[in-house]
Amino acid sequence: MNREVALPEGGLGELREADAGARAAPIPPMRTLGEVEQAGLRGLDPVIAAFLQGGSGSEVTLARNQRAFDQIRFVPRTMSGLAYPSAATSLFGRSLSIPVLTAPFGADGYFHPDGHVAIGRANARFGTCSIVPEAGTHSVEQVAAAAPSSALIGQLHPMGSEVNFLSMVRRYEATGYRALCLTVDCPTPGWREHNLRHAFNIDNRVVGGNYPPGAEIDMERALGQLHAQTEPVWSWGKLAELMTATSLPWVAKGILTPEDALAATTAGAAGVVVSNHGGRQLDGVSSAVEALPSIVSALAGGSVVLLDSGIRRGSDVVKAIALGADAVLVGRLSAYGIAAGGEEGAYRVLDLLRQEIETTLVLLGRGDITDLGRDAVTFGKGWDGS
Numbered sequence: 001m002n003r004e005v006a007l008p009e010g011g012l013g014e015l016r017e018a019d020a021g022a023r024a025a026p027i028p029p030m031r032t033l034g035e036v037e038q039a040g041l042r043g044l045d046p047v048i049a050a051f052l053q054g055g056s057g058s059e060v061t062l063a064r065n066q067r068a069f070d071q072i073r074f075v076p077r078t079m080s081g082l083a084y085p086s087a088a089t090s091l092f093g094r095s096l097s098i099p100v101l102t103a104p105f106g107a108d109g110y111f112h113p114d115g116h117v118a119i120g121r122a123n124a125r126f127g128t129c130s131i132v133p134e135a136g137t138h139s140v141e142q143v144a145a146a147a148p149s150s151a152l153i154g155q156l157h158p159m160g161s162e163v164n165f166l167s168m169v170r171r172y173e174a175t176g177y178r179a180l181c182l183t184v185d186c187p188t189p190g191w192r193e194h195n196l197r198h199a200f201n202i203d204n205r206v207v208g209g210n211y212p213p214g215a216e217i218d219m220e221r222a223l224g225q226l227h228a229q230t231e232p233v234w235s236w237g238k239l240a241e242l243m244t245a246t247s248l249p250w251v252a253k254g255i256l257t258p259e260d261a262l263a264a265t266t267a268g269a270a271g272v273v274v275s276n277h278g279g280r281q282l283d284g285v286s287s288a289v290e291a292l293p294s295i296v297s298a299l300a301g302g303s304v305v306l307l308d309s310g311i312r313r314g315s316d317v318v319k320a321i322a323l324g325a326d327a328v329l330v331g332r333l334s335a336y337g338i339a340a341g342g343e344e345g346a347y348r349v350l351d352l353l354r355q356e357i358e359t360t361l362v363l364l365g366r367g368d369i370t371d372l373g374r375d376a377v378t379f380g381k382g383w384d385g386s
């Protein structure tokens with residue numbers, strides 16, 4: 001028997017009248033990102049908390065993601081005469097107040113009924129952007145309508161029916177998204193033992209915001225293809241061919257080797273997201289940040305390089321940028337934020353990240369995050385990147 005988990009109160013996919021009031025509601029005092037995490041997890045059903053926090057297999061990669069950041073050492077310069085640090089950058093024609101986007105995580109309605117809508121609003125107020133998931137609780141149109149300036153990149157899973165895939169591409173184009181993110185590390189879900197232990201299956205309504213009942217695409221079928229791989233896994237060649245149907249630039253998410261990074265750009269990608277899906281797919285792979293340097297040098301400039309998996313602090317963001325990422329994505333941090341306080345919780349996460357990034361830059365003696373280079377870091381014992 002599957003364990004029943006109560007869905008959040010309020011409409012899933014239908015934005016409630018009470019949203020404005022909910023947004024104004026005070027949130028618990030959370031002065032550090034660790035406190036946001038604790039507050040977020042405290043309010044969740046333990047099965048959902050395990051689903052959010054957990055990884056795959058023995059969770060070796062999940063642990064490695066964060067440990068690898070600890071093995072990067074800063075090389076500070078003092079008396080640099082700095083006035084104010086600048087953490088701002090830009091991506092696909094939009095300016096970002098910090099080099100942080102929110103990651104495309106599905107099932108967001110389990111963490112807060114407004115899910116990525118709340119995140120989009122927080123991002124818009126803060127001056128950063130979202131990668132909006134295909135498997136979200138709300139449709140990509142609802143997320144964009146709530147906060148047009150933050151809806152930058154639309155995510156898709158390149159698998160299953162080509163008709164469904166291209167129909168999502170058209171919807172992103174028609175809604176004004178500037179780029180696409182194709183998740184390539186998900187030919188099948190990872191071996192997630194916390195879900196098995198709890199006999200937990202995701203409710204289709206929480207991941208089916210893009211396929212409401214009666215929609216042109218049948219939700220059960222689309223999600224079935226996504227989860228059960230009823231159609232053959234795609235190749236770079238097929239992707240290259242299909243992506244000629246759009247002029248939107250795209251990035252491949254889930255890249256861990258220079259070979260795949262080059263395969264992606266040869267297939268037409270504008271760049272990559274170096275990621276192991278937050279340790280939720282193949283356990284035993286490298287941490288994303290250890291994979292980053294060799295991918296940056298293989299791409300040799302000219303491609304967008306994003307990174308996620310294990311970012312828990314502003315100093316992690318600075319380390320990833322020093323190693324050559326243009327920006328990073330935060331997944332669980334953002335989910336903890338909405339779980340702790342909806343839009344305000346998501347905003348708090350960004351604001352704490354900004355303060356940590358700025359403090360790190362000043363103490364590091366570097367004023368502008370876009371000028372950071374490899375000379376800002378070195379590696380401690382146990383580092384396994386190149």
Ligand SMILES: Cc1cc2nc3c(=O)[nH]c(=O)nc-3n(C[C@H](O)[C@H](O)[C@H](O)COP(=O)(O)O)c2cc1C
Pocket residue numbers: 051052103104105106107133134135155183253275276277278279280308309310311329330331332333
């Ligand atoms: C609950 C949850 C759901 C996710 N769903 C998706 C998804 O639908 N598509 C996708 O590309 N990545 C998905 N991800 C992975 C995130 O986009 C991102 O790669 C990961 O969370 C980054 O690691 P972090 O959580 O350590 O920041 C999901 C992650 C979580 C935690």
